[in-house]
Each structure stands twice: as structure tokens, then as C-alpha cells.
Amino acid sequence: MIQETRIVLKNAGKIDPENIDDYLKAGGYEGLRKALSMRPVEVIDELLEAGLRGRGGAGFSTGMKQRFTSESCLRCPQRYVVVNADEGEPGTFKDRVIMEQDPHLYLEGTIIAAWAIQATKGYIYLRGEYTDSIKKTKKAIEDAYERGYLGKNIMGSDFSFDVEIRLGAGSYLCGEELTMLESLEGKRGTPRIKPPFPAEKGLFSMPTLVNNVETLANAPLILSKGKAWYQGIGTKRSHGTKIFTISGQVNKPGHYELPMGVTLEDLIGLAGGMRGGRPFKAALLGGAAGTFVDSSMLKERMTYDNLKEKGATLGSGAVIIMAAEDSVEQILHNCLRFFRHESCGKCVPCRTGTTILVKRSEQLLSGHSDRKTLVQQMLRESEMMAATSLCPLGQSPILPLKSAARYFLEH
Numbered sequence: 001m002i003q004e005t006r007i008v009l010k011n012a013g014k015i016d017p018e019n020i021d022d023y024l025k026a027g028g029y030e031g032l033r034k035a036l037s038m039r040p041v042e043v044i045d046e047l048l049e050a051g052l053r054g055r056g057g058a059g060f061s062t063g064m065k066q067r068f069t070s071e072s073c074l075r076c077p078q079r080y081v082v083v084n085a086d087e088g089e090p091g092t093f094k095d096r097v098i099m100e101q102d103p104h105l106y107l108e109g110t111i112i113a114a115w116a117i118q119a120t121k122g123y124i125y126l127r128g129e130y131t132d133s134i135k136k137t138k139k140a141i142e143d144a145y146e147r148g149y150l151g152k153n154i155m156g157s158d159f160s161f162d163v164e165i166r167l168g169a170g171s172y173l174c175g176e177e178l179t180m181l182e183s184l185e186g187k188r189g190t191p192r193i194k195p196p197f198p199a200e201k202g203l204f205s206m207p208t209l210v211n212n213v214e215t216l217a218n219a220p221l222i223l224s225k226g227k228a229w230y231q232g233i234g235t236k237r238s239h240g241t242k243i244f245t246i247s248g249q250v251n252k253p254g255h256y257e258l259p260m261g262v263t264l265e266d267l268i269g270l271a272g273g274m275r276g277g278r279p280f281k282a283a284l285l286g287g288a289a290g291t292f293v294d295s296s297m298l299k300e301r302m303t304y305d306n307l308k309e310k311g312a313t314l315g316s317g318a319v320i321i322m323a324a325e326d327s328v329e330q331i332l333h334n335c336l337r338f339f340r341h342e343s344c345g346k347c348v349p350c351r352t353g354t355t356i357l358v359k360r361s362e363q364l365l366s367g368h369s370d371r372k373t374l375v376q377q378m379l380r381e382s383e384m385m386a387a388t389s390l391c392p393l394g395q396s397p398i399l400p401l402k403s404a405a406r407y408f409l410e411h
């Protein structure tokens, strides 16, 4: 049976997350030391060539994003790093594990990112309900300041960087990067129109790098062990590992770090198999803004590219497993209710569209006589939303809906 490959989680459960000496003994801050011995552009090239891609959902090249941010607005007086630690996607709890069990790792990644783009100020936008993550991160920041890994002249260099925590208040939409920047600026959490992207005009209109916790946690490892080591993990096109959070009808739900390219079947096996030996029916990959798949996808490699080619998503790495007796219609309904609840109401297509979809899904659940027409109406509604909504939330319902229709509803 496949085993976990723990690189990001190598210290989890093994060191005291509140003791910086434990982290240092495990090789902590060596990646930062290496980064500071390199020019910022070399750090960006190393991460780019290693093939690190964003673990927040979209899978965008981290090095490329750093390059855009570092090359944008050269006259701007300030550049920011913003850590997306809001973790709002249903079924996702991977960043929480990093923050609770090895907070220095992502903090070190944040400082490396700041050096790469020459930022002097960073914010960690942390989900307010994650009390333990907040506590551990606060302690890590305090200790990093005390030991000279944060603040003025980091590790004796001429580089200075400060970081602060800001708490999210439970809005899913505030996990979206531009909405997060509005919230950080003290405004209501509604989205901005893209472009401009944060790299060009981000926090307080300055170039800003927004990265997910898991993404940043990879950086110290790549810097200290080198890009060739990282390229050797995963598949030819998708390097490194992914932390999957598996829940639903498996015997051992939880978080599992595996090389990119693992199959869904292997992942279920690692999670102890189907609960009580029930037959597999479906998986929802990537959370509410993800896609349903059926058993024909059990042997597909779970990488950003392969799943996209097959019409599915890897997203944040959330995997919710359903067994034969579970209702896909019910889970879809839960997703649609979630979108209705989280819609900020700023634009009409999403505000009314999410309400219409929930109403139609209620009809579906109550055994509507013309199921086929109802599903077609829902698909048309979500297509209209995807084409006309202001931000990615309104463009999301089409993903679970279309995939549920493809595999389960249109038969």
C-alpha cells in the first residue's frame, strides 16, 4: 500500500510547535539562510524552476507570481506579502495542521517570499475560528523576532521585514485574494474587479504577493534541499507533494501528504478504505467550489493538469467520499446553500442566481416529475452566472453542478 511522503509535514507531531529550538534542531531557518545568501532574483528562479505551484486552489506558478510582483511598479515605496491563512473551503483543513504543528515553517517561507520580492511588510490573514493556529503563529512570530529572523537586519543581513496577524471573521469570500485585500484595508469584504491583479495593484495599491500557507511552507524546503530534489517528487509535470484532507465515508478521515499524482483509489486505501466496506459511489474533489467524480476516475492521477484535462479539479486538496447509499443531490444542495449564504450580494447574477439554484435543487430533492428539464434549467442558470458574475464565487456553482449532472443527474 502507498505510504505518505511527508516533507511539509515532516515535523508535524514530532517537534514542539511552540519551541523555536526544536524547529532549529530540525533544520529550521536553513532555507532562509540560503535565500539570504542568494540574490532575490535567484530565489525566484529557484522556486520557478522547482515547479512549485500555488496550493490555495488555482495551482498558479509561485515563482511566476513572485516575478510579476517583484517587477511591477519599481517606483512604489512599498511591497507586501499577504499570507492566505483563511482556509474557508468546505472539507479543507490542511493549513490548520501546518499552523498548529509547525508554524515556523510557513513563517520562514513568508520571510523568504518577502526577500524574493523585496517586501518589508507582511500580513497573515488568519481565520478567526482557528484559535490554536492563532496562538501558535503568535508565539512563532514573537520568537522569530527575538532570535533575529524577523525585524531589522534579519540574520545579520541588511534585509528587514515585519509581519502582523489580522483575523478573518468567517467570510468564505474573504479567502479570495482581492476581497482579502479589501478586508485588510479595513473595508467591507466585497471583491475588486480583476485586473489589476494584486501583483500590480494590491494592498493599499502597492504590489502585493498573496500566497497560501501550504505554498509558503514548501519554500524553505526547496531552498535548503534544492530544486532537483523537489523535482524528483511527484510526476514529470507536477512536482512536490499535496496535503489532501479526506472526509466522508472512509475509515480513517484526516490529512495525508502524498506526492502529486497519487490516485483517488490509493488515497482512499491510505484512509483505511471505505467505511464498513461500503461500495464507493462518488467523491467531491476540491470542496464546494470543486467537482464530483464517479468510480471511472478512481485510477486517474490527481494533479492540477490531469484532473483539469478530465474536467475535474484538485483545488485545495479536499476530498469528500460518498458511498452507494449517499445522495449526490443532497451534497450538491448543501454546496448550493453554502454559495447562497456566502454570496456578498454585490452583483445581481450571483445574488439572485444562488437563490434560484437552491430553490431548484429543493425541487430536485423533493422528486420533481421532470427531472431532466429541471437539471437543464439549473445548468443554464449557472452558465449565466459564470458569464456575468463579478467575482469567482458566482462562477463557482457551475463546477459541482455540471459535474454532478454529467455523472449522476442526467441519467
Ligand SMILES: Cc1cc2nc3c(=O)[nH]c(=O)nc-3n(C[C@H](O)[C@H](O)[C@H](O)COP(=O)(O)O)c2cc1C
Pocket (backbone or CB within 6 Å): 053, 054, 055, 056, 057, 058, 059, 060, 084, 085, 086, 087, 088, 089, 172, 173, 174, 175, 176, 177, 178, 210, 211, 212, 213, 215, 216, 392, 393
Ligand atoms: C471564494 C474564494 C475563496 C477562497 N478561499 C481561499 C482560502 O481560504 N485559502 C486560500 O489559500 N486561497 C483561497 N482562495 C484562492 C485565493 O484567491 C488565491 O488564489 C490564493 O490565496 C493564492 O495563493 P497560492 O498561489 O499560494 O495558491 C479562494 C478563492 C475564492 C474565489
Ligand code: SF4
Pocket (backbone or CB within 6 Å): 173, 191, 342, 343, 344, 345, 346, 347, 348, 350, 351, 389, 390, 391, 392, 393, 394, 395
Ligand atoms: S459574484 Fe457573488 S460574491 Fe462575487 S461580487 Fe457578485 S454577489 Fe458578491
